Amino acid sequence: MNLLEVVDLLRLAVRVLGEKKVRSILTIIGIAIGPTALVAILGVVEGYSNYVISQVQGLGQDFIIIMPGSSYALTSDDLKFLKKLPEVKYVTPFYSTRVKVKQGGRYIDASLYAVDLEVFFKALKKLRIEEGNIPPPSDVVGAVIGKFIAFDDKGNRYYHVGDIVTLKYYSIKEGRMKTKNVNVVVRGILGEFGNAFFVNPDTTVFVPFEAGRRLFGFSKWTGVIVIVRDPAYVEPLTRKLREIYGERAAIISLIEISRVISSITSAMRLVTVAAGSAAFIVAITGIAASMITSVMERTREIGVLKAIGFTNIEIITSILFESLVMSALGGLIGIGLGSVGAYVLSQRGFVIQGAETVVIKAPPAISISLIAEALAVTIAVGVLGGLLPAYQASRIPPAVALRYE
Incomplete structure (x- = not known):
C-alpha cells in the first residue's frame, strides 16, 4: 500500500465519520x-x-536514623556503642519539638531541632547556608532558621542575620502544661530545601545540641543520627541494628524508603492500568457497535467497491481506517484532557500527617513514553474494536450487497 492509497483511505474514513457526526x-x-x-x-x-525519590537521593544515602520506642530511652551508652561500630563515621543525638515562631504580628507553626549542626549538615548534603554561618557548639543562643521562617510565602522578609527570634513551645511537667517563650539569635539563614521526611528545613529552627538541654530544658533524646563510612554499609548496618534493638527502637534508612516508594509506584501503576482496562474494554465494545452499524449502513457501498475490483483485504483496511481514525482522535483528546487533569490534581498536593503535617507538591510526569503508551493502547483498542466488523464486511458477497436495501 503506497502513500496515495493511505491518503485516499483516510479521506474516505473522515468522510464516512463526518456523515454520522453524533x-x-x-x-x-x-x-x-x-x-x-x-x-x-x-x-x-x-x-x-520521581519527586520523593530525587529528594531522598539528594539527602545523601549514607545515614540512618534511630528513633526510640515509647518504653525505651536512648542514652550515652547507646552513643558509645554506636561510635565503636566499624561502619560508623559520625553519630549525633538530637532533640526535636514543635514550636510557634513569631513572624510579624502572628505566630506560625515550625519545628525546632537541637543537634550537632556540623554533623547534621554532613548528613543532609543539600542543606546550605544562604546568609550568615553555622553557630559553634558553645553558642547556646545562636540559631539557623529555614527560608520560610525568614520570609513568608509572598516573599516578604521578617528576619535578617543578627535578629532575635521568639519561639513559643509547650512543655508538660508534673501533669501540667506550661507555655514557654525562648529568644534565639539568627546566625544563619538556609536556602530553600524542600521536605526531608523527618524534618522540613524550610520551616525549622536549628540550634546547637547543648542549647536543647540548657535553653529549652530537654532531657530525653528524640533520636540519633548515624552517618556511615560508605553507603554500602547502610543496609547491613540497618539489619544489624534492628536485630540489636528489636522493638525498642525504629531504625530508618533512606535507601529503604526509596525502595518502598518505587514498590508503591509500581503497585499504583498496576492498579491504574487494571482500572483503565475497564474503560478500554468499554471503548472496544463501543467501537465494535459503531462499526457494525456503519457496515450495515454501507452494505450497498461495500458491494459496489467489491464489484469494481476491491479485494477483501482492501475492504478490511478501509473499515479499519474508520476505527483507527476514531481511536486516534479519542487518544489525542484523552491525552490532552489527562495532561490537564494531572496538573489540576497535582496542585492539590499530597498531605502526610505525622509529627508535623507535610504537604508535597510535585509536577506530574507527563513523559513521551507515557503519551506513547496511552496512544499505542488506544490505537490497539481501535484495531480490536474494528477487526470483527471489518472481517464481516469483507465476507459480504457483491451480489447480496448490491441487492441490500
Whole structure:
C-alpha cells in the first residue's frame, strides 16, 4: 500500500465519520475516557514518585536514623556503642519539638531541632547556608532558621542575620502544661530545601545540641543520627541494628524508603492500568457497535467497491481506517484532557500527617513514553474494536450487497 492509497483511505474514513457526526462523536468520547484516566493518574503518581525519590537521593544515602520506642530511652551508652561500630563515621543525638515562631504580628507553626549542626549538615548534603554561618557548639543562643521562617510565602522578609527570634513551645511537667517563650539569635539563614521526611528545613529552627538541654530544658533524646563510612554499609548496618534493638527502637534508612516508594509506584501503576482496562474494554465494545452499524449502513457501498475490483483485504483496511481514525482522535483528546487533569490534581498536593503535617507538591510526569503508551493502547483498542466488523464486511458477497436495501 503506497502513500496515495493511505491518503485516499483516510479521506474516505473522515468522510464516512463526518456523515454520522453524533455517533462518531459519542464513540470518540467513549474512547477518550481510557487515555484520560491513564495519563492523569499515572502522571500524578509518577510525578510524586520521581519527586520523593530525587529528594531522598539528594539527602545523601549514607545515614540512618534511630528513633526510640515509647518504653525505651536512648542514652550515652547507646552513643558509645554506636561510635565503636566499624561502619560508623559520625553519630549525633538530637532533640526535636514543635514550636510557634513569631513572624510579624502572628505566630506560625515550625519545628525546632537541637543537634550537632556540623554533623547534621554532613548528613543532609543539600542543606546550605544562604546568609550568615553555622553557630559553634558553645553558642547556646545562636540559631539557623529555614527560608520560610525568614520570609513568608509572598516573599516578604521578617528576619535578617543578627535578629532575635521568639519561639513559643509547650512543655508538660508534673501533669501540667506550661507555655514557654525562648529568644534565639539568627546566625544563619538556609536556602530553600524542600521536605526531608523527618524534618522540613524550610520551616525549622536549628540550634546547637547543648542549647536543647540548657535553653529549652530537654532531657530525653528524640533520636540519633548515624552517618556511615560508605553507603554500602547502610543496609547491613540497618539489619544489624534492628536485630540489636528489636522493638525498642525504629531504625530508618533512606535507601529503604526509596525502595518502598518505587514498590508503591509500581503497585499504583498496576492498579491504574487494571482500572483503565475497564474503560478500554468499554471503548472496544463501543467501537465494535459503531462499526457494525456503519457496515450495515454501507452494505450497498461495500458491494459496489467489491464489484469494481476491491479485494477483501482492501475492504478490511478501509473499515479499519474508520476505527483507527476514531481511536486516534479519542487518544489525542484523552491525552490532552489527562495532561490537564494531572496538573489540576497535582496542585492539590499530597498531605502526610505525622509529627508535623507535610504537604508535597510535585509536577506530574507527563513523559513521551507515557503519551506513547496511552496512544499505542488506544490505537490497539481501535484495531480490536474494528477487526470483527471489518472481517464481516469483507465476507459480504457483491451480489447480496448490491441487492441490500
